[in-house]
Amino acid sequence: MNYGIKIKLLRERTGITQKELASYIGIDAKLYSHYETEDRIIPCKHLFMISNYFNISIDYLFGFNEEKEYKGKINKIINEIEIGKRLKEFRKENKLTQSKLATILNTAQPVITNYENGKHLIATPFLYTICKKYHISADYLLGKIDNPKYLK
Numbered sequence: 459m460n461y462g463i464k465i466k467l468l469r470e471r472t473g474i475t476q477k478e479l480a481s482y483i484g485i486d487a488k489l490y491s492h493y494e495t496e497d498r499i500i501p502c503k504h505l506f507m508i509s510n511y512f513n514i515s516i517d518y519l520f521g522f523n524e525e526k527e528y529k530g531k532i533n534k535i536i537n538e539i540e541i542g543k544r545l546k547e548f549r550k551e552n553k554l555t556q557s558k559l560a561t562i563l564n565t566a567q568p569v570i571t572n573y574e575n576g577k578h579l580i581a582t583p584f585l586y587t588i589c590k591k592y593h594i595s596a597d598y599l600l601g602k603i604d605n606p607k608y609l610k
Contacts (some may be wrong), residue, residue: 460521462496518594539576546574
């Protein structure tokens with residue numbers, strides 16, 4: 459996904475340590491170091507927090523565009539219910555059943571149900587796959603922005 463390199467560069471440019479950023483997120487520095495090397499997949503919750511810390515778009519961190527930040531209203535709080543609604547809306551716009559989306563993501567249909575009902579936050583690899591395949595903004599799906607919804 460290549461977010462690790464960008465996060466590391468941002469962190470180094472601002473002169474903060476892994477330990478300081480890990481503390482901001484509320485995790486151990488060792489775990490954080492795995493995010494930068496992408497030895498471990500960063501959960502969307504932590505990705506969201508890092509994007510807030512640096513005032514940077516998740517779409518930029520994923521490499522979907524070169525626009526580092528969006529203009530206008532930015533939501534800095536995760537709302538799993540809203541994320542679920544946006545995921546469901548996306549799925550229906552693309553005429554996908556929960557089962558079909560689950561197949562695309564190589565997961566089980568109840569996982570999609572749980573995401574759409576706001577019971578669980580979408581897994582980062584699933585978010586990345588959806589955004590990359592359908593050119594939809596990760597920042598939009600995660601409720602950080604309302605526009606743009608789709609990327610060019």
